Amino acid sequence: MKKAPLLQGRRGLALCLFVLLVSAVLAAWQFMPASPANPPAAGSVAAMLAELKDSTEPWRSNRRDISTLMADLTESRIGTAAISDEAVYVTTADGLQYWVPDQSGRIADLLLERYAGLSGERFPVTLFDTDGETPWYKRVLPYSPIGLLILLAAGVAIYRMQPYRARREGTGIGFDQVIGAGEAKLALRDVTAYLRDPAAYAALGARPPKGVLLTGEPGTGKTQLAKALATESNAAFIQVTGSEFSSMYFGVGIQKVKALFRAARKQAPCIIFIDEIDGIGKRAEQQRSSDAESNRIINQFLAEMDGFEPASGVLVLGATNFPNSLDPALLREGRFDRSIAVGLPGLDDREKLFRLYAGKIRAAEGLDYAQLARNTVGLTPASIAYIVNHAALLAARGEALQVEMSHFVDAIETCRIGEQPSGVTPLSATDRKRIAVHEAGHALIAADLRVGRVEKVTILPRGQALGVTLVTPVEDKRLHLESELRARIMMLLAGRGAEQLYFNEVSSGAGQDLQEASKIALSMVGALGMSPSGTLLSLQAVREANIDFDSRASIEAADHLLRSLERECLARLRLMKPALDEITQRLLDEETVPGEDVLAAIARLPQPSQDAQISVLIGPALEAIDRVAASAMNGEGLQLTPLGKDGDDEGPGMV
Numbered sequence: 059m060k061k062a063p064l065l066q067g068r069r070g071l072a073l074c075l076f077v078l079l080v081s082a083v084l085a086a087w088q089f090m091p092a093s094p095a096n097p098p099a100a101g102s103v104a105a106m107l108a109e110l111k112d113s114t115e116p117w118r119s120n121r122r123d124i125s126t127l128m129a130d131l132t133e134s135r136i137g138t139a140a141i142s143d144e145a146v147y148v149t150t151a152d153g154l155q156y157w158v159p160d161q162s163g164r165i166a167d168l169l170l171e172r173y174a175g176l177s178g179e180r181f182p183v184t185l186f187d188t189d190g191e192t193p194w195y196k197r198v199l200p201y202s203p204i205g206l207l208i209l210l211a212a213g214v215a216i217y218r219m220q221p222y223r224a225r226r227e228g229t230g231i232g233f234d235q236v237i238g239a240g241e242a243k244l245a246l247r248d249v250t251a252y253l254r255d256p257a258a259y260a261a262l263g264a265r266p267p268k269g270v271l272l273t274g275e276p277g278t279g280k281t282q283l284a285k286a287l288a289t290e291s292n293a294a295f296i297q298v299t300g301s302e303f304s305s306m307y308f309g310v311g312i313q314k315v316k317a318l319f320r321a322a323r324k325q326a327p328c329i330i331f332i333d334e335i336d337g338i339g340k341r342a343e344q345q346r347s348s349d350a351e352s353n354r355i356i357n358q359f360l361a362e363m364d365g366f367e368p369a370s371g372v373l374v375l376g377a378t379n380f381p382n383s384l385d386p387a388l389l390r391e392g393r394f395d396r397s398i399a400v401g402l403p404g405l406d407d408r409e410k411l412f413r414l415y416a417g418k419i420r421a422a423e424g425l426d427y428a429q430l431a432r433n434t435v436g437l438t439p440a441s442i443a444y445i446v447n448h449a450a451l452l453a454a455r456g457e458a459l460q461v462e463m464s465h466f467v468d469a470i471e472t473c474r475i476g477e478q479p480s481g482v483t484p485l486s487a488t489d490r491k492r493i494a495v496h497e498a499g500h501a502l503i504a505a506d507l508r509v510g511r512v513e514k515v516t517i518l519p520r521g522q523a524l525g526v527t528l529v530t531p532v533e534d535k536r537l538h539l540e541s542e543l544r545a546r547i548m549m550l551l552a553g554r555g556a557e558q559l560y561f562n563e564v565s566s567g568a569g570q571d572l573q574e575a576s577k578i579a580l581s582m583v584g585a586l587g588m589s590p591s592g593t594l595l596s597l598q599a600v601r602e603a604n605i606d607f608d609s610r611a612s613i614e615a616a617d618h619l620l621r622s623l624e625r626e627c628l629a630r631l632r633l634m635k636p637a638l639d640e641i642t643q644r645l646l647d648e649e650t651v652p653g654e655d656v657l658a659a660i661a662r663l664p665q666p667s668q669d670a671q672i673s674v675l676i677g678p679a680l681e682a683i684d685r686v687a688a689s690a691m692n693g694e695g696l697q698l699t700p701l702g703k704d705g706d707d708e709g710p711g712m713v
Contacts, residue, residue: 103182106138106149110186117147120156124165127158131172140186141166147186231285237410238403238439239279242272245398246287249373253291253327256371267395268363269374271335273381274400277440280377283400284331287375294325300337300378303355311355319362319372327371335376336383356385363393403439404534405431411439415446422460433470433513435531445469471513475528476521485524492557493517493525494645496567499556500527500549501641501656502634503627507545512653517645524567527553528653540588543578547620548627550575555627556638579616589615590622637663 098104109116130136130150137151146158146165160166173183233243252259252266259266272280288295298318303311322328332338341353363374376394378384388394403411408431416425434442449469453461472478485493494517501515510529517525529549554568582588584597593615600607631638637659644651 103138103140103184106140106147107184107186110140110147114147114157117155117157120154122148122156122158124158124168126156127165127169128172131169131176134178134181136181138181139169139183141169141183142186230289231282232289233286236279236282236286237414238407239283239400240407242283242398242400243286245396246270246283249396250287250291253287253293253329253371253373256327267373268392269376269394269396271381271384271389271394271397272375272377272400273397274379275402275438276379277438278400278402279439280400281331281333284329284333284375284377288329288331291327291329293371293373294322294328295331296322296325296328297331297333299333300335303338303359304352308351311351312358315355315358315362322372327373329373329375331375331377333377334379336378336380338384338388340383340385341387356388360385360387360393363388402436402534403442405435408434408437408442411442412446415443416461419446419450420460422462425463425466430466430470432532433467433530435534437473441473445473448472471520471528474530475523475526478518478520489524490517490646491642492561492565493567494642495556495560495638496553496565497525497527498638498641498645499552499554499559499631500529501651501653502637502660503552503630504529504549505653505656506630506634506660507548509542509545509549512656514650514652515641515645515656516650518649523570540582540586543582543586543588544623547575547578547623548630550578551620551624551627552631555624555631559628559631559635559638575620576616579619580612583616583619584612590619591615634660634663 098108127146127148130148135150135152136148137153138149140147141160143163144159144161146160146169147155148157149155158165170183173180233246236243249267249270256266272283274280284297285295287293296318303314318330322330338356338359339352341356374394381389381397389397409427412425412427412430416427434445437445445466446469449461449465452465452468456465458465497515497517501512504510504527505512510531513528513530515525515527520526550571551568553571554564557564557568583590583593587594587596589612597607597609597612640659640662641651641656644655
């Protein structure tokens with residue numbers, strides 16, 4: 059929900075200052091004491107009242123009892139008297155000032171009763187600071203905290219329940235400003251035409267889509283596409299989030315859904331953009347009170363989407379990274395009629411993104427944008443924006459006048475393998491050698507099996523890793539062969555295998571490698587039909603069918619696959635032992651070895667050794683691989699992260 063325009067920007071600040079100024083003037087006017095035009099005569103009751111308002115101390119310092127008051131009254135020694143709610147103040151004819159406490163008011167009643175029976179000239183009597191003459195603000199002042207709380211609660215309630223406001227002037231972003239997502243933009247063209255002229259579709263009897271769901275990885279530009287659609291279609295734009303309908307009070311979420319669609323119908327043609335729509339959730343059995351409220355919100359949402367006519371000019375646009383978390387009734391035809399996948403940018407799109415973001419910083423002339431695009435295969439537009447910004451930060455840190463190519467390269471490495479930590483405790487010679495052997499094993503197997511382009515291998519800590527082998531994909535891929543997956547597993551197991559080959563013992567540094575290799579193996583066995591036993595059963599289908607399933611067989615098959623690939627990896631490492639020795643020594647001497655030197659070390663191996671390696675090859679020359687996930691096969695399998703990103707393990711490891 060957007061703030062009211064009156065409260066935004068400078069207008070909101072000016073309004074607040076104006077209200078404060080008016081409040082201060084009114085308070086000063088109310089509390090300012092009124093000064094009499096002519097001073098009262100000395101000895102008069104008016105003069106006594108003026109002195110009492112100034113200070114009651116002259117009377118308070120001289121306390122008397124009721125007998126003194128009655129004696130002065132009987133002997134006519136009282137000059138003036140003032141009665142308040144708590145005391146009687148007396149000034150005698152000879153100027154003596156005293157007071158008599160009167161909390162119950164009985165003394166004042168007695169005084170007035172005797173005063174009525176006096177004969178002759180009577181002394182003047184007045185009232186001082188009683189409830190009848192107390193200013194209104196003093197009577198209200200004790201209740202002011204409660205009143206302020208009530209006003210504050212009412213203001214918050216009014217603000218929270220105000221109708222959703224639509225943006226009419228456009229978002230400032232068109233399809234031309236959204237780089238990449240070409241397929242998604244093409245799919246949204248007819249939606250744009252419908253929003254521009256809903257009546258034309260209704261005249262032909264065509265039923266335009268009521269809802270469009272944008273899916274894809276985080277950072278691919280789903281929100282930007284929604285804003286661009288609103289601009290291109292000249293439609294009003296209301297942006298909310300899926301979690302905005304949740305509330306701790308029953309019924310509030312339902313009222314928010316009603317208010318949202320009511321505002322959209324009034325502003326039609328209008329786009330309701332619900333970011334992170336998976337926050338609405340799924341309907342479930344009402345085992346808890348919160349489940350009941352969540353179900354009612356989803357039901358109201360379904361009813362509202364069924365309630366508006368196709369020609370009403372209202373489109374619900376949702377964006378999510380987890381489409382499987384949505385209720386199936388929400389995704390059926392007639393509600394969200396279309397699901398558009400927003401993919402990763404291609405090579406040309408990445409180059410355009412680098413040029414776009416580099417134009418916003420002081421970049422050096424002659425930057426190789428094509429090379430930057432080739433080195434960022436598989437990264438999202440948000441990641442590219444981060445890389446450009448981080449490159450500028452690195453340049454500022456080094457007090458450079460411009461952002462050079464070296465800054466961009468360092469920023470890409472930081473994005474892929476993490477920041478280089480400072481103040482790290484130096485490692486012992488034994489640990490350095492073990493890390494060097496581990497990383498050399500990764501680099502040699504990755505280069506030999508052509509898993510990707512080996513950019514560099516280092517034993518300097520990066521992120522949570524004690525050493526890093528940076529392998530980048532060389533092309534965008536959506537399908538991965540079984541041989542490619544097996545090659546990636548062998549690359550992940552190569553560090554552990556090299557340690558076992560050198561030291562006859564493995565270390566905890568391979569923990570993250572085993573986790574990634576296990577994810578791939580489980581996906582191959584349980585989702586992709588690549589089990590060594592030949593089974594084609596998908597575990598995802600078993601879960602969706604609500605069938606009890608013993609997963610031990612799948613786990614054993616995945617473990618068998620890992621063990622067989624480990625044996626192949628060890629055999630390949632033994633054949634490349636001279637190259638392994640060379641790269642290990644280079645790492646110990648120089649700490650960082652370029653990828654070209656790794657390829658050169660493999661090329662210098664004896665020819666018979668290279669021929670012998672053919673016997674353990676598992677397929678032809680392998681292409682680059684960026685990420686391996688069951689979702690690439692339109693399933694919900696295990697998600698696999700690309701090599702080089704920080705893991706979720708609890709301690710440092712080696713990649």
